[in-house]
Amino acid sequence: MQITTPQITHREGETRCRFSVTSSWAPDTLWFAVDSEFEGLLSERSDSALLALLIPAMERDEDIHIAGTVSERLYYSLSRPYQAFLKAVIPSLSSIEIHANSVQPTQGQASGVATGFSAGIDSFAVLADYYYNDDRADSTITHLLYNNVGSHGDGGEQLFRERYERLQRTIEKIGLPSVAVNSNMDAFYDGFTFQKTHTVRNTAVALLLQGGIGTFLYGSTFDYEEICVKPTYDMAYTDPVGLPLLSTDGIETRDVGCEYTRVEKTLIVSDIVDSHESLDICARPDSASNCSDCWKCRRTLLTLEIAGLLDRYTEVFDLRAYRDGREQYMAEVLASDDPLLEEIVTFAEEQNFEFPARARVLARGKVGPANKLRSVVESAASNPTLQGVVKSNQTLRRAAKKSVRALGDTT
Structure with a gap:
């Protein structure tokens, strides 16, 4: 598989980041799109494409040749340790070689702190700790993310837009900038459920935005007693172990909320007034x-x-x-x-x-x-x-x- 450097295009208020892909089986383009208001968050590196296409390439035992610059820390993690981790979770995967044209350390870390927000229990629980009740400036959430990378099933882009539109009233009440990220990433994941691969897909979006986001907080599904690294239908079981392996020197990616059970989270969220008319x-x-x-x-x-x-x-x-x-x-x-x-x-x-x-x-x-x-x-x-x-x-x-x-x- 060959992946080109990112190409940025603009059209009707939308900024699109495109990577051309050459492979015997894959679509010929991986793209991400954001409102042009958030263009400044986009990274010029190829980190997001490398992570987004790693599992599909490993599934087909196909080495990756990627142009552009890849962050040094991420390159070494994805080349060996993270592949071993993925094979423990998805045994059908094969080890592959990653060849990058340029591997460079990241200079500095942006100040933005982002978390995915779908108005669910996990995302509201993250806001409870890192927005509503947080007095630590370095971890207080500054941006909400809403991604179209496979979670909307057969409804695809239309359902993505309908659900995001429904969130607008809540987002306005919360008062944080909200970045909707559209993508065709799901087209590369034929044969994989979203539940089994969601962490990789959503973190690839965070890497795309490391031009302005330096911390990515991923809401946990399970508490620490349930965490394990073994074949599973839901990658969330592995998040506290796997997410740190996806950090670069420019962005820290980590799981939050494992200290709570699902019941405890639900009770925490029930005290957030904003959730009463918007829980989804x-x-x-x-x-x-x-x-x-x-x-x-x-x-x-x-x-x-x-x-x-x-x-x-x-x-x-x-x-x-x-x-x-x-x-x-x-x-x-x-x-x-x-x-x-x-x-x-x-x-x-x-x-x-x-x-x-x-x-x-x-x-x-x-x-x-x-x-x-x-x-x-x-x-x-x-x-x-x-x-x-x-x-x-x-x-x-x-x-x-x-x-x-x-x-x-x-x-």
């Missing part, structure tokens, strides 16, 4: 609002119900839809071995919350087998041999994707 946690990629029925919506709603805080979020959830399947979902929670759902059960015990008798009966008789099936599928997904068989068969690939989606809707 829906897992359905085709939805521009909270469906109140998917696993993420129900997980949050049940936590809020146990805490007695549902009435704070009547503007952003359909409580009737939640109550329609409430007991079935409670049964799934009671039967699950998912650490985030086990937290909810523990929290319910601490709050003396009584689950309905029907939910307890369902948990004993019907939901357990589904969770065993999920464990089998997730184990299979981590097996390199089975991955190869699935990837070589288009029908199996479609079936696997449907199975993952179906299982996702039951937890």
Whole structure:
């Protein structure tokens, strides 16, 4: 794979950074676009393209030849240590060689501090510690990021724009500059779920902006007890280990919030008034609002119900839809071995919350087998041999994707 130096173009208030890509399989261009107001944040280095295309190149055992300047610290990390890390998480990857035309140390670190903001639990929890309640000037958030690098599913760019538009009222209340970053990066990740690769994709955007951003705070998903480096469906399990390996001398990239459980974060966020009319946690990629029925919506709603805080979020959830399947979902929670759902059960015990008798009966008789099936599928997904068989068969690939989606809707 050959990657050229970045080319900056301007059109109708948009600034686009383009890297031409030559490969036997990949699209011929990787691009990022921001509003021209934020053009000054863009870096002239090739760091973002190198990180963005590392996993796709490793998947195809294809060396990378990259023009332009790559930050010295990042180059050495991606050449060896970070590849070893990625192979531990995604065993189907192969080690590759990286050849850069110019490797140079970064001179100085910009003062900007950025975090991704989607109005979810994780992003609001980061704001709680590093904006609303932060008195440390060197870590106080100065910019919010909203990226289109794969999280919007089949809705793609249209859903990205719809969701970002819906955030505007909240962003105005928060009072921070918000940088929307559009990209075609997802086109290079055929065969990879966003959940399995999100950290790399979003951090590549941060590297793009290191012309004005010197610290990137990535909201954690899991607490420290759950952190591990092994084959997994969600790269978030590895973030405290992997993110520091992506820092350069010009930008520090780190995970924040692992000191809290999911329940603790939800309670912290419930005290942020700005979240009451804007919390957005829906897992359905085709939805521009909270469906109140998917696993993420129900997980949050049940936590809020146990805490007695549902009435704070009547503007952003359909409580009737939640109550329609409430007991079935409670049964799934009671039967699950998912650490985030086990937290909810523990929290319910601490709050003396009584689950309905029907939910307890369902948990004993019907939901357990589904969770065993999920464990089998997730184990299979981590097996390199089975991955190869699935990837070589288009029908199996479609079936696997449907199975993952179906299982996702039951937890």
